[in-house]
Amino acid sequence: MSDYPFIHHLPAPLTQEEIADELSLLCKKLKQNMGKFAEQFPSACAQNNQYRIKGNDDWTNGFWTGMQAIAYEFTLDDDFLNGVRRNIVSFEQRLTNHFILDHHDIGFLYSLSAGAYKEIMGNSDVDAMIVAAADVLLARFHQDAGFIQAWGKMNEEQEYRLIIDSLINLPLLFTASQISGDDKYQQAAKRHFNHVVQNIFRDNYSSHHTYYFDPETKLPSHGRTFQGFSDSSCWARGQAWAILGLPLNWRIGSIWPDGSLYECICDYFFAHLPEDAIPYWDLSFTAADQQSRDTSALVIVICGLLEAQRFFPHKNYTVLASQLLNAVKQFASASHDKDCEGLLKHGVYAYSHNKGINECNLWGDYYYMEALYRLYNPSWKGYW
Numbered sequence: 001m002s003d004y005p006f007i008h009h010l011p012a013p014l015t016q017e018e019i020a021d022e023l024s025l026l027c028k029k030l031k032q033n034m035g036k037f038a039e040q041f042p043s044a045c046a047q048n049n050q051y052r053i054k055g056n057d058d059w060t061n062g063f064w065t066g067m068q069a070i071a072y073e074f075t076l077d078d079d080f081l082n083g084v085r086r087n088i089v090s091f092e093q094r095l096t097n098h099f100i101l102d103h104h105d106i107g108f109l110y111s112l113s114a115g116a117y118k119e120i121m122g123n124s125d126v127d128a129m130i131v132a133a134a135d136v137l138l139a140r141f142h143q144d145a146g147f148i149q150a151w152g153k154m155n156e157e158q159e160y161r162l163i164i165d166s167l168i169n170l171p172l173l174f175t176a177s178q179i180s181g182d183d184k185y186q187q188a189a190k191r192h193f194n195h196v197v198q199n200i201f202r203d204n205y206s207s208h209h210t211y212y213f214d215p216e217t218k219l220p221s222h223g224r225t226f227q228g229f230s231d232s233s234c235w236a237r238g239q240a241w242a243i244l245g246l247p248l249n250w251r252i253g254s255i256w257p258d259g260s261l262y263e264c265i266c267d268y269f270f271a272h273l274p275e276d277a278i279p280y281w282d283l284s285f286t287a288a289d290q291q292s293r294d295t296s297a298l299v300i301v302i303c304g305l306l307e308a309q310r311f312f313p314h315k316n317y318t319v320l321a322s323q324l325l326n327a328v329k330q331f332a333s334a335s336h337d338k339d340c341e342g343l344l345k346h347g348v349y350a351y352s353h354n355k356g357i358n359e360c361n362l363w364g365d366y367y368y369m370e371a372l373y374r375l376y377n378p379s380w381k382g383y384w
Helices: 005-009 016-037 061-075 078-096 106-110 114-121 127-138 164-168 170-180 184-199 236-252 259-271 295-308 317-332 362-376
Strands: 161-163 210-213 220-224 347-350 355-359
Touching: 016 061, 016 078, 016 362, 061 078, 061 106, 061 114, 061 362, 078 106, 078 114, 078 127, 106 127, 106 170, 114 127, 114 170, 127 170, 127 184, 161 164, 161 184, 164 170, 164 184, 164 236, 170 184, 170 236, 184 210, 184 220, 184 236, 236 259, 236 295, 259 295, 295 317, 295 347, 295 362, 317 362
Parallel strands: none
Antiparallel strands: 161 210, 210 220, 347 355
16 A cells, blocks of 8 residues: 555544444444335435425435345344335335336345345345346347447447446346356356456556447457546546445355556555545545545445455555545534434535535445445355
8 A cells, every 4th residue: 555645643442342332333323214204205315405296216325225234134123124125025026027127236226135135144035036037138148249238329429438436337247157157158248257357457557437338349449538537537436436336246156356457556555545535536636626536436445445345465455444434424423413314415416417516425325335345244245
């Protein structure tokens, strides 16, 4: 780890008591929120620290279920398990009706719902749902070009691209192969993974948000942003998805880890952090730009470091992750804020679209809980 300025300002690692206390407070807030949303779901991001009530119609709904699953594992309170079960019914209906599923975010939805339920119950009740969800994701795979199209109608030139977020959706395909015994899912996942690794990173190890292919030649073409500041900048959450997505797929897909690549993409992220370690929403910014922070990007990175520790035992990733988690806890935890429904404040959804700026969002809330629970229970497998 290079000697970046933020290193000298980090607080001590969290103690187990501090982690347990924070998780307890978050679970209490989560239970209060469950009373509001009942069989519905929170919006992707908050407005004035309050989530709107919505149906199961967004790419973010799985994070709500995943939080309840973690809360159940931490507390063994059946209210949380029953919440997961209610959500499972909704996700099954969404799958049956193919309701707003024409995108690549199927893993975000079904790894954290059906996948979480399978993990906490330890049975095969939702295996068919997991495989059916993987079929939906597999339908977006271009066999000739070897990648999963992110959005839009298949083969449209303006939509013929992959995005970095897709790394977190690939574990659903690996899981489907494990359940079904059919390797078509994992073969597609590995081909897509290789395209991401080979094309999404620039020479300086910053990342593009999206990467286009030529629909005629099927060859990689060029990078573009969708949520970053510019096509040449590095969207903070995009880099974070890579820092988590690489080790997730190494483990679940039995892919040989590339330690040199991983260290370089982490170093790029860390080199662009301000002294308090809370990233700006795009890594091109400095303090002089006075831009909004994105705490959700940091908690994703923390989960990535904890996932990567198993591959690189000589690294101090766990200690660094705990220090970073303490920093973000001090900066943005909403555990004591009664006026805030979210768990983690000061996130950014999509700055260029004026959406969810300096607000809580569901993935920030979820990954904050996941990071805490990973440290609380280091043997935890997770839901991916």
